[in-house]
Amino acid sequence: QLSSTFYSNTCPNVSSIVSNVIQQALQSDTRITASLTRLHFHDCFVNGCDASLLLDQSGNITQSEKNATPNNNSARGFGVVDSIKTAVENSCPGVVSCADILALAAEASVSLAGGPSWNVLLGRRDSLIANQSGANSSIPSPTESLANITAKFSAVGLNTTDLVALSGAHTFGRAQCRFFNQRLFNFSGTGSPDPTLNSTFLSTLQQKCPQNGNGTTLNNLDPSSIDTFDNNYYANLLTNQGLLQTDQELFSTNGSATISIVNNFANNQTEFFQAFAQSMINMGNINPLTGNQGEIRSDCKKVNGS
Ligand code: HEM
Ligand SMILES: [Ca+2]
Numbered sequence: 001q002l003s004s005t006f007y008s009n010t011c012p013n014v015s016s017i018v019s020n021v022i023q024q025a026l027q028s029d030t031r032i033t034a035s036l037t038r039l040h041f042h043d044c045f046v047n048g049c050d051a052s053l054l055l056d057q058s059g060n061i062t063q064s065e066k067n068a069t070p071n072n073n074s075a076r077g078f079g080v081v082d083s084i085k086t087a088v089e090n091s092c093p094g095v096v097s098c099a100d101i102l103a104l105a106a107e108a109s110v111s112l113a114g115g116p117s118w119n120v121l122l123g124r125r126d127s128l129i130a131n132q133s134g135a136n137s138s139i140p141s142p143t144e145s146l147a148n149i150t151a152k153f154s155a156v157g158l159n160t161t162d163l164v165a166l167s168g169a170h171t172f173g174r175a176q177c178r179f180f181n182q183r184l185f186n187f188s189g190t191g192s193p194d195p196t197l198n199s200t201f202l203s204t205l206q207q208k209c210p211q212n213g214n215g216t217t218l219n220n221l222d223p224s225s226i227d228t229f230d231n232n233y234y235a236n237l238l239t240n241q242g243l244l245q246t247d248q249e250l251f252s253t254n255g256s257a258t259i260s261i262v263n264n265f266a267n268n269q270t271e272f273f274q275a276f277a278q279s280m281i282n283m284g285n286i287n288p289l290t291g292n293q294g295e296i297r298s299d300c301k302k303v304n305g306s
Helices: 014-026 032-044 078-091 098-112 132-138 146-155 160-171 199-208 232-238 245-252 258-267 269-284
Strands: 174-176 218-220
Touching (some): 014 078, 014 098, 032 078, 032 098, 032 160, 078 098, 098 269, 146 160, 146 245, 160 232, 232 258, 245 258
Antiparallel strands (some): 174 218
8 A cells, every 4th residue: 555656745855855865975985875775674574664673772662673683783874864864854844754764765775876766665654663573583694594584585475586686685785704704614513614605705705704803894795896786696696606695595505496586687687677676665565554553753763752
């Protein structure tokens, strides 16, 4: 029941307002488009796309999603979300939800980085609660098996094509060493690195992420075109240069239905862009609050009146 025309009377310029603030932020932060895209994912997988992720831990919010393991010292871009909200409130006070701002920011970000555009469906409302334990259990971890990741996508109504297409968001942005360094020296107790890592790529990563390092060094998820949204992510998987274990598993799990989809997206950027846009719409449809459920927050970090 979301609609692309939801704000056409009440805030007709909302898309360009969002895009303009992101363009400003890009001047000093080339990573921001990736970070904003990830926020929509981490919101939608926990209680649906309801901006539950954005609530700070304070007052009645005793266990924020921001402080959950997948987000703590990892999810970023919250300040830019606040700047977008301020700009939107200046033009259209009290009408645009923070959940819709995350959906619009993801589309604008992908588009500004050279990826596809799509009509964002709108009309989500904002939650009154956060679900930290849900964030810990529902957001995929980068060391899980493909079967587990597939199950987590399936739990929110997303299929294998959605999984492969949405993983293509790792065409931009960064990952800290601590999220993949289990692959580099002693993979699964074998005493050897992950055999599905290209040996040249492995040496580079071993140098960037030494065994006694602190694990927070940043690495490009797609070294071949770091801030550009393209299909190089899939080409990297074909040459065993997926950064996260869960990236490489899409191509290196024997017999998996994901392999032919990776091949298709590696060979055809147009098909990847179309599939990515459709899967972002699918993800954006996960369990939204609508009608008179929830509220339109005036500050994305807090429930109204708190
Ligand atoms: C399939 C399961 C997925 C896993 C296991 C996963 C895991 C991760 C991890 C561990 C990082 C690095 C975080 C850090 O170093 O702080 C990351 C970054 C990122 N993820 Fe995913 N992710 C998945 C799917 C997705 C999806 C579906 C999207 C969006 C549609 C997405 C978008 C991103 C982006 C854009 C970044 C870079 C963020 C930045 O630079 O700030 N990921 N992901
Ligand atoms: Ca949520």
